[in-house]
Amino acid sequence: MNALTVVRAGALTTVQDLGRPGHAHLGVGLSGALDRPAHLLANRLVGNPAECATLETTVNGVAVRPDRAVTVAVTGTPCPVRVDGRPVAWGAPVRVPAGAVLDVGAAVGGLRAYVAFGGGVAVEPVLGSRSRDLLSGLGPEPLADGAELPLGVPLGLSRGVDAAPWPAPPVDGLVLPVVLGPRDDWFTPDAPRALAAGAYRVSPASNRIGLRTEGPALVRAPSRDGELPSEGMVLGAVQVPPDGLPVVFLADHPTTGGYPVIGVVPGAALASAGQAVPGTPVRFVLVRA
Amino acid sequence: MTTPAVNVDTPAMELRALPVGRHALLVEVATGEDAQALHAELLRRRAAGALPPVREIVPAARTVLLDGLADPQALAADIAGWSVPPLAAAGGEPVVVPVRYDGADLAEVAELWGVAEEEVAGVHSGLEFRVAFCGFSPGFGYLTGLPKRLWVPRRATPRTTVPAGAVALAGPYTGVYPRSSPGGWQLIGRTDAVLWDTGRTPAALLSPGTRVRFEVVA
Known part of the structure; x- marks a missing residue:
């Protein structure tokens, strides 16, 4: 069958x-x-x-x-x-x-x-x-x-390969490029630098919904103490809940959310995020859109 | 035919397009009503072929997210010049959701509204709602239409389980839980209507822009 x-x-x-x-x-x-x-x-x-x-x-x-x-x-x-x-x-x-x-x-x-x-x-x-x-x-x-x-019916014939090039998992450290916005103005002016300079690690609470991090908390701008009205969320969004610890949204992320997104990790970098074991050092690198 | 009529009585809607990563835009407006009007305008433009290819159009409380754009900067520049007509008075019949108004928080809502418990059903079913956006769970709509005096806070402690079909209130919104889940909204009733069924087309009974009425059933 x-x-x-x-x-x-x-x-x-x-x-x-x-x-x-x-x-x-x-x-x-x-x-x-x-x-x-x-x-x-x-x-x-x-x-x-x-x-x-x-x-x-x-x-x-x-x-x-x-x-x-x-x-x-x-x-x-x-x-x-x-x-x-x-x-x-x-x-x-x-x-x-x-x-x-x-x-x-x-x-x-x-x-x-x-x-x-x-x-x-x-x-x-x-x-x-x-x-x-x-x-x-x-x-x-x-x-x-x-x-x-x-199982489905095989459509093609596997041709085999001599070698399939493949990046190693991010054993030494996960490097995640981040395009700032849309809500970087909800944080102190120093927050982007703090994100880029912070020694973060992959939290064991990470899952298919998000890569959670442990490290220095990002600080909200004093004028932005309220809640953000729910807004649409994209894959790779770096959402910052009230504890200040960035969460990178992965494939099963919610479609809307009320915590500000300080930046977005472009999709190509997320494959390695899905392979990073808890405790892996994470470095965020600010990049241009 | 997609050029919207300019309404001279209404001040132009202010649109702020924020880049989100490399392939998305978050268009921010001043009010929830503006967000619904912008969403309707985006759907009109897409249907008319006047919008570049976009994977997702996601309305929310004060924003509409456009995701999966090839050139978000070009669209952002274009949007800045748009004139968005106010939300049209909708034609056609609203979706009717039958409700038994026997929710666990009925007494508390009645007190907040300043009415008797048995009057909540009449007040709530006498209003017309509109699905502003969806989120939280597939097919969970955030329905606007409550006048401000009827807004109630979320429960201080969310329930670990809210039954499927629960009709609930929080802030400016009414919602119906499509499936059993944790929830912090105030429960006023329950419906047998199936909010979400992936075996049905469309799967969602309530999608953004849908008009909704609730009907009292015994």
């Missing part, structure tokens, strides 16, 4: 694709793979179009058993990959026989692995996307042991 059985769901494994654009005015966020380039690469390696759904794992991987032979590829964080206990390649197409167990092991250096299957994970789309949005609850439930996931 062309399905995967979940043998080991892992800490948090979700189905993800390119997300659910065009519904923010209804309170539905973008969602989708946090490390988008890794999702795209995994799909390319197995011959899938970009929009096929992959599995996004967190920290300790996932194990699944396909009931038909399928080509898979694991990208994102480096990690051990095994088929029926035998080590196979990471970052390359691998053939998994029918009934064999594909085990994606613990993340090495990063957080999230992406597992593509020829034909994609073919759960029913919701508003045009198969992504699980952890904030709004849309899309398929996170994987559970014993669950079954349908």
Whole structure:
């Protein structure tokens, strides 16, 4: 019947694709793979179009058993990959026989692995996307042991690669460019410098909604002590709640919010934010729009 | 045909377009009503092909966010010259939401309004509302239309669970919880109407710009 059985769901494994654009005015966020380039690469390696759904794992991987032979590829964080206990390649197409167990092991250096299957994970789309949005609850439930996931029909042939260039996870430090605004005037004039000079670290409270930080608190301008009327929020927005600690909005962020956004991290820099383990040093670098 | 009629009796709406990152603009106006008028104007312009491609148009309390723009600076310059007509008196029938006015905070709301508990239903169902914007949860609309004397504060302590279909008040807004969730609004009633159903087109019963009436049911 062309399905995967979940043998080991892992800490948090979700189905993800390119997300659910065009519904923010209804309170539905973008969602989708946090490390988008890794999702795209995994799909390319197995011959899938970009929009096929992959599995996004967190920290300790996932194990699944396909009931038909399928080509898979694991990208994102480096990690051990095994088929029926035998080590196979990471970052390359691998053939998994029918009934064999594909085990994606613990993340090495990063957080999230992406597992593509020829034909994609073919759960029913919701508003045009198969992504699980952890904030709004849309899309398929996170994987559970014993669950079954349908597989799509492979469209293309995986051509294989000699080498897939891939950046290492941000082990030494996460560098996040920030374009100031729209609410940088809600902070003291010194706040942008404090943000850029501050020694921040990735907080363990980070998730698919936002990368939370620990470090020096940013100070509100004395004239701006009230609440900001709710306004639209973008991916990468650096929102500053009353505790003064910046939160970088990731794929499952709320569509509106009432805390001021001091700046925005351009989308291309967010893939590495999705791979930064708690405790990783974070440096914000002010850039021009 | 997209050129809006200039209303000489109304002062021009002040539009402030703030850049948001590299691909978005936050257009700020003075009032919630202006934000609704600007949102309607943006939808008109998009429908007429007079707006550059944009992924999201997200109205909110005093702003409209335009996200996914190729050249936000060019649009910001263009918007500065726009004349936005005031919100038109809407034609057509409003969406009617049937409500049992038996919410847990009915007594408190009645006291804040200075009416008897059984009069809340009549007052609330006698008003017409408009969905100013959505947020918080898919299909949760922030409905304006309460006169200022009927604005009530949020509860000091939010509830950990508010049931799906709860009809609630906070500040200038009325809202209906599409699904069970935590919530800090004052609950005045409950509806069986399905606010959000992804198996339905459209999924949201209440989307920005929709006019709404509440109807008392026993």
